[in-house]
Amino acid sequence: MSSVVQGFNPRTGEPFGDGVPKTSDSEVDRIASAAAAAFGPWSSLPATERADVLDSLADALDASSELLITTADTETALGVPRLTVELKRTTNQIRLFGEVLREGSYVEATLDTANPDIIPPRPVLRRVLRPLGPVAVFSASNFPFAFSVAGGDTASALASGCPVVVKAHSAHPRTSVETARVVASVLPEGVFGIVYGTESGRALVQHPAIKAAGFTGSTGGGRALFDLAQGRPDPIPFYGELGSVNPTVILPGAATPDIAAGFAQSLTMGVGQFCTNPGLVFAPASIVSALGEAVAASGGGAMLNERMCDSYRASTDALAASDLVTVVSTGTKPDEAWAVEPRLFTVPLETFRDNLEKLTEEHFGPAGIVVTYSDPADLVDVLRRLPGTLTGTVHAAPSDHEAAGVIAEALRHIAGRLIFNAWPTGVAVAWGQHHGGPWPATTNPLHTSVGATSIRRWIAPVTYQSWPDELLPPELQDANPLNIPRRIDGVLGTH
Amino acid sequence: MSSVVQGFNPRTGEPFGDGVPKTSDSEVDRIASAAAAAFGPWSSLPATERADVLDSLADALDASSELLITTADTETALGVPRLTVELKRTTNQIRLFGEVLREGSYVEATLDTANPDIIPPRPVLRRVLRPLGPVAVFSASNFPFAFSVAGGDTASALASGCPVVVKAHSAHPRTSVETARVVASVLPEGVFGIVYGTESGRALVQHPAIKAAGFTGSTGGGRALFDLAQGRPDPIPFYGELGSVNPTVILPGAATPDIAAGFAQSLTMGVGQFCTNPGLVFAPASIVSALGEAVAASGGGAMLNERMCDSYRASTDALAASDLVTVVSTGTKPDEAWAVEPRLFTVPLETFRDNLEKLTEEHFGPAGIVVTYSDPADLVDVLRRLPGTLTGTVHAAPSDHEAAGVIAEALRHIAGRLIFNAWPTGVAVAWGQHHGGPWPATTNPLHTSVGATSIRRWIAPVTYQSWPDELLPPELQDANPLNIPRRIDGVLGTH
Incomplete structure (x- = not known):
C-alpha cells in the first residue's frame, strides 16, 4: 500500500505532481476534534457574518482560478472551458448561500402564543433550526470543483454553521490541495479540514465528533459509507448521491x-x-x-x-x-x-x-x-419499476400533451426532477432546484445536494418553551431584530 | 409461541378479552400491497379533501370515545381522566393536520423564473413536496391513543397523502382493534391497515411497498427495527423516538x-x-x-x-x-x-x-x-456529555438569568426542546412544537413526531423544469389556484 495519494494525467496515464500523504487515524482524530472545538464560535456567528465569510471565500477561489483550473485540467482531462464554467458555478453557489443566510427564512422561525383553553394546553413555543455540528464531506471524482473540496456540500454545511472536514477524492489530489489552501486561508481555524486516502474516510464517518455526512459517488462506495454511518453506536444522517439511470x-x-x-x-x-x-x-x-x-x-x-x-x-x-x-x-x-x-x-x-x-x-x-x-x-408500468433516479425527462410535441401528463405521473414516483423538452445534464443552482430522488439516486429522498434547500440537511429544530425573550436566539425574539420571515400562530409573514 | 396477541388488565394481571390473531407474512404482504394500490388515488386527492376526511376521522373517534376509553383503561390502567384527555388530544391533533393541509405552505411550493445570463443558466424551476408512499407506523405502549393506531404518526402520514399500515402494540390489542375499526370505517379501502405481533412488524419494515416508517418505543426495540430498515436493499427513512433522560x-x-x-x-x-x-x-x-x-x-x-x-x-x-x-x-x-x-x-x-x-x-x-x-x-461539561434527549429544563429565578443562558447553550446541543420554569411532561400539539432530539432521543435529529412539521417526514421534493403550466400540479401553476403561500424567486409570500 502506497503511503500517498498520487494524481495522474488521464491524457497520458503518467503521474502528475507530488503524491499527497494519506491521513493517519490520529491525524483524522486531531482534525475532527479541531472541528468540534470550532463549532461553538462558528455556529454562534450571526448568519449575516457567515454570509460575508462565504462571499470572501467565493472571491478568493475566483482569484485563484488560473492555478485551480490548470491543475484540475491536468488531473481530470475535463478541459479548460468546462472547468472554467464549473469553478464559476461553484463560487456562484457559495454566494447563493450568502443570499440564503441574509434572507433568513431557512431557520424556519416559528412562534406560537399560549392557549390554555385547548387540549392539551399550549404554552408559548418558539422553534428554530440550529446546526448539527461538524460535517464530513466526501468529494466526487467527476466535479473537481462543484462537488468537491469547496463544492455544494461544503458550502451549504459551512453556511448552516457547521464546520466541515472534507475527504478528498483520489482522482484529483493536487486540485484538492490547492483548493483546500484557499479555503483554509479564508475560514477561521478548525472550521475547515481535509483528509486524504480511503481509510481516512472510513475513520472520519465513524468519528464521534462528526454529526452528519455528505457524499457524491458510486452506489457501491456510497453504500459502504452509509452502512458505517448507520452502524455507529450513535447513527448520524448520511446524505449520499449515488447512481442514476435518468430515463428520457x-x-x-x-x-x-x-x-x-x-x-x-x-x-x-x-x-x-x-x-x-x-x-x-x-x-x-x-x-x-x-x-x-x-x-x-x-x-x-x-x-x-x-x-x-x-x-x-x-x-x-x-x-x-x-x-x-x-x-x-x-x-x-x-x-x-x-x-x-x-x-x-x-x-x-x-x-x-x-x-x-x-x-x-x-x-x-x-x-x-x-x-x-x-x-x-x-411505458407506464416499466417506468414505475425503474430504480430511483435523479431526473426523468419527457420530449413532447403539443399533440403529445395528454401522454406527457401520464408519463410525468409515473416518473414523479421514481425521479427527483422532471424535465420537459430539454436534457437533464446541467443542474441550475437555485431556490427551487432539487437534485435528489429515491434510492439509489440518493440515500435519503427528502433532501437535495444542490440548491438553496440543501442547507436543510445540516440543521435541526430546537423549540424553546416559555423562555424569557432576552435569553432567546435573536431569530425568535419578540421584536424580530433580524427582520426575517417567520410563522406566527400558523401564519407566514415578516413579523 | 402463542398464535394470538393477548391483552391483560395490569391492575389484576388477568387476561382481558379475546386474543387478537398474529398477522402472517402473507397477510402482511396483502395489506402492504393494498396500501401500495391505494397510494395513487389517496395522494391525488386535493389536500383540502384529505383535510375533510381527517375531520371526519376525528369526529368518528370522538363519537366512539366511551368504548375506546373504557377498553384502554382496562388494558393500560392509565385511568379514565388521563385517557379522556389523551383521546381528545389525539383527535385535536388529527384536526391540526386538517389546518396544515388547508393552509398549504407544507408543500413548500417554490417557483424560479428563468435566467439565461447566470452560470449555470437557470431554466424555469418549480419545486413541491409530494408523499413518499405507504408508511409503517409502530405504536407505543404508553400512549394507547396519541402515539398508537390513530396517533400522530398515522395522522401526519395520512395527511401527507401516504397510506398507513400500523403495527399494533402488544400492551393494548383490544384498544387497537377498536380504534382500527373506527379508522377503517372512515378511510378509503387500502389507505389504512393494521398488523399484530412482533414478527409482522419485522416483515412490515422490510416490505418493498413500505417507503418510510415511524416508531415510538424503547431504544432496543427501535434500534432493531432501524437496523432492518437501513439494511434493506433500498434503505428507507426510519423515524424512531427512543430513550430520553430529560435533564432538569x-x-x-x-x-x-x-x-x-x-x-x-x-x-x-x-x-x-x-x-x-x-x-x-x-x-x-x-x-x-x-x-x-x-x-x-x-x-x-x-x-x-x-x-x-x-x-x-x-x-x-x-x-x-x-x-x-x-x-x-x-x-x-x-x-x-x-x-x-x-x-x-x-x-x-x-x-x-x-x-x-x-x-x-x-x-x-x-x-x-x-x-x-x-x-x-x-454543570456545562457534564450536560454536554449527556446522551441526546427530547427535553432539557431550567428552573431559574431572575437572579439566575445569566447562568440560565449558559445552561441553555449547553442543553441545546443535546435536547430538542428547552423548557423554562415548567416541567417537561405535557407536549403541546402546535406549529412550533419539536418533539425530537439527537440520538438516542430519536433516530433522526431533523424531525419531530409531534406538531405541524411532523408531516415533513413523509413528503419529498420533486422539481419540474420547463414544464407546461397545464401539466403542473395546482400548487405550482402560474395562477396559484389553491391560493397557498409560495416562494417566488426567493421571496416568500402569497402569490
Missing part, C-alpha cells in the same frame, strides 16, 4: 431527427461522466437511426481515472456481446491514454421489461440504450 | 421547597411512563430533602405490562443496592398486580460525572436521580 421518454410527436443532436451532446458531455447523463432513452423505433448517426458523429475523451476507463470498456463490451441488445453506433475517441468512445445500443421494450435489472445497470461514461416502444401507454 | 437543572435562586410538588407530579404522572419524564435533576443539595418529601407523599400505580413492572423493580433495586447513589425516599403504591412505587435517589455531581454512562440508563417508570452541585458553571 421521447413521445411520438417529438420523435424527429432534429432531437438527435441534443441527445448526443448531453450523452457525451464531460465524457458522459455526469450523474444526470441520459443513458436510458425510450423512443419510437423510427428515431433510432437518427440518434445513432448523432452518436457516431460525436467524440469521446479520456476518463477521470484508469479504473473508470477499464470499467466502462468492460461493461459496454459485455453489453455489446450479450444477445439482449443491438449495437446502433459508436463515436470516435482521441488518441489519449484513458480515452473511451461513445456507444449506443438498442433493445425492444418487451426485452427491456424482461431484463430490467440487468439493463438498468449504470455504465458510467458516454453509453446509452434506446428502448423502442410503439404505444406510450405501455 | 434547578438553579440556585429557584431551589426553594415550593418547586418540589411540581417535580413529584411530573415524575409520577402516568406512573412515570412518559418519554419526557424528568428522571434526572441537577439541584443544590439544600433542596434534596424537599424533593424527597414530595416523592414520599406521591403514589405509584400499575405499569402497562408485566415486563415493564419487572424491569422497573429490577433496575431500581440494582441502583438502590449500588454504592454510587443514596436512596432519598420512596412513594406509595396501590395494591394492584403490576403496581410500582416512585423512588428518588441522589448522587454528588463528581460521582455522577465519573459514572455518567451507568447513571444515565433510563429507568422507565417513576424513578428519579437528583445530582447535587455547588456551582452551575460545573
Whole structure:
C-alpha cells in the first residue's frame, strides 16, 4: 500500500505532481476534534457574518482560478472551458448561500402564543433550526470543483454553521490541495479540514465528533459509507448521491431527427461522466437511426481515472456481446491514454421489461440504450419499476400533451426532477432546484445536494418553551431584530 | 409461541378479552400491497379533501370515545381522566393536520423564473413536496391513543397523502382493534391497515411497498427495527423516538421547597411512563430533602405490562443496592398486580460525572436521580456529555438569568426542546412544537413526531423544469389556484 495519494494525467496515464500523504487515524482524530472545538464560535456567528465569510471565500477561489483550473485540467482531462464554467458555478453557489443566510427564512422561525383553553394546553413555543455540528464531506471524482473540496456540500454545511472536514477524492489530489489552501486561508481555524486516502474516510464517518455526512459517488462506495454511518453506536444522517439511470421518454410527436443532436451532446458531455447523463432513452423505433448517426458523429475523451476507463470498456463490451441488445453506433475517441468512445445500443421494450435489472445497470461514461416502444401507454408500468433516479425527462410535441401528463405521473414516483423538452445534464443552482430522488439516486429522498434547500440537511429544530425573550436566539425574539420571515400562530409573514 | 396477541388488565394481571390473531407474512404482504394500490388515488386527492376526511376521522373517534376509553383503561390502567384527555388530544391533533393541509405552505411550493445570463443558466424551476408512499407506523405502549393506531404518526402520514399500515402494540390489542375499526370505517379501502405481533412488524419494515416508517418505543426495540430498515436493499427513512433522560437543572435562586410538588407530579404522572419524564435533576443539595418529601407523599400505580413492572423493580433495586447513589425516599403504591412505587435517589455531581454512562440508563417508570452541585458553571461539561434527549429544563429565578443562558447553550446541543420554569411532561400539539432530539432521543435529529412539521417526514421534493403550466400540479401553476403561500424567486409570500 502506497503511503500517498498520487494524481495522474488521464491524457497520458503518467503521474502528475507530488503524491499527497494519506491521513493517519490520529491525524483524522486531531482534525475532527479541531472541528468540534470550532463549532461553538462558528455556529454562534450571526448568519449575516457567515454570509460575508462565504462571499470572501467565493472571491478568493475566483482569484485563484488560473492555478485551480490548470491543475484540475491536468488531473481530470475535463478541459479548460468546462472547468472554467464549473469553478464559476461553484463560487456562484457559495454566494447563493450568502443570499440564503441574509434572507433568513431557512431557520424556519416559528412562534406560537399560549392557549390554555385547548387540549392539551399550549404554552408559548418558539422553534428554530440550529446546526448539527461538524460535517464530513466526501468529494466526487467527476466535479473537481462543484462537488468537491469547496463544492455544494461544503458550502451549504459551512453556511448552516457547521464546520466541515472534507475527504478528498483520489482522482484529483493536487486540485484538492490547492483548493483546500484557499479555503483554509479564508475560514477561521478548525472550521475547515481535509483528509486524504480511503481509510481516512472510513475513520472520519465513524468519528464521534462528526454529526452528519455528505457524499457524491458510486452506489457501491456510497453504500459502504452509509452502512458505517448507520452502524455507529450513535447513527448520524448520511446524505449520499449515488447512481442514476435518468430515463428520457421521447413521445411520438417529438420523435424527429432534429432531437438527435441534443441527445448526443448531453450523452457525451464531460465524457458522459455526469450523474444526470441520459443513458436510458425510450423512443419510437423510427428515431433510432437518427440518434445513432448523432452518436457516431460525436467524440469521446479520456476518463477521470484508469479504473473508470477499464470499467466502462468492460461493461459496454459485455453489453455489446450479450444477445439482449443491438449495437446502433459508436463515436470516435482521441488518441489519449484513458480515452473511451461513445456507444449506443438498442433493445425492444418487451426485452427491456424482461431484463430490467440487468439493463438498468449504470455504465458510467458516454453509453446509452434506446428502448423502442410503439404505444406510450405501455411505458407506464416499466417506468414505475425503474430504480430511483435523479431526473426523468419527457420530449413532447403539443399533440403529445395528454401522454406527457401520464408519463410525468409515473416518473414523479421514481425521479427527483422532471424535465420537459430539454436534457437533464446541467443542474441550475437555485431556490427551487432539487437534485435528489429515491434510492439509489440518493440515500435519503427528502433532501437535495444542490440548491438553496440543501442547507436543510445540516440543521435541526430546537423549540424553546416559555423562555424569557432576552435569553432567546435573536431569530425568535419578540421584536424580530433580524427582520426575517417567520410563522406566527400558523401564519407566514415578516413579523 | 402463542398464535394470538393477548391483552391483560395490569391492575389484576388477568387476561382481558379475546386474543387478537398474529398477522402472517402473507397477510402482511396483502395489506402492504393494498396500501401500495391505494397510494395513487389517496395522494391525488386535493389536500383540502384529505383535510375533510381527517375531520371526519376525528369526529368518528370522538363519537366512539366511551368504548375506546373504557377498553384502554382496562388494558393500560392509565385511568379514565388521563385517557379522556389523551383521546381528545389525539383527535385535536388529527384536526391540526386538517389546518396544515388547508393552509398549504407544507408543500413548500417554490417557483424560479428563468435566467439565461447566470452560470449555470437557470431554466424555469418549480419545486413541491409530494408523499413518499405507504408508511409503517409502530405504536407505543404508553400512549394507547396519541402515539398508537390513530396517533400522530398515522395522522401526519395520512395527511401527507401516504397510506398507513400500523403495527399494533402488544400492551393494548383490544384498544387497537377498536380504534382500527373506527379508522377503517372512515378511510378509503387500502389507505389504512393494521398488523399484530412482533414478527409482522419485522416483515412490515422490510416490505418493498413500505417507503418510510415511524416508531415510538424503547431504544432496543427501535434500534432493531432501524437496523432492518437501513439494511434493506433500498434503505428507507426510519423515524424512531427512543430513550430520553430529560435533564432538569434547578438553579440556585429557584431551589426553594415550593418547586418540589411540581417535580413529584411530573415524575409520577402516568406512573412515570412518559418519554419526557424528568428522571434526572441537577439541584443544590439544600433542596434534596424537599424533593424527597414530595416523592414520599406521591403514589405509584400499575405499569402497562408485566415486563415493564419487572424491569422497573429490577433496575431500581440494582441502583438502590449500588454504592454510587443514596436512596432519598420512596412513594406509595396501590395494591394492584403490576403496581410500582416512585423512588428518588441522589448522587454528588463528581460521582455522577465519573459514572455518567451507568447513571444515565433510563429507568422507565417513576424513578428519579437528583445530582447535587455547588456551582452551575460545573454543570456545562457534564450536560454536554449527556446522551441526546427530547427535553432539557431550567428552573431559574431572575437572579439566575445569566447562568440560565449558559445552561441553555449547553442543553441545546443535546435536547430538542428547552423548557423554562415548567416541567417537561405535557407536549403541546402546535406549529412550533419539536418533539425530537439527537440520538438516542430519536433516530433522526431533523424531525419531530409531534406538531405541524411532523408531516415533513413523509413528503419529498420533486422539481419540474420547463414544464407546461397545464401539466403542473395546482400548487405550482402560474395562477396559484389553491391560493397557498409560495416562494417566488426567493421571496416568500402569497402569490
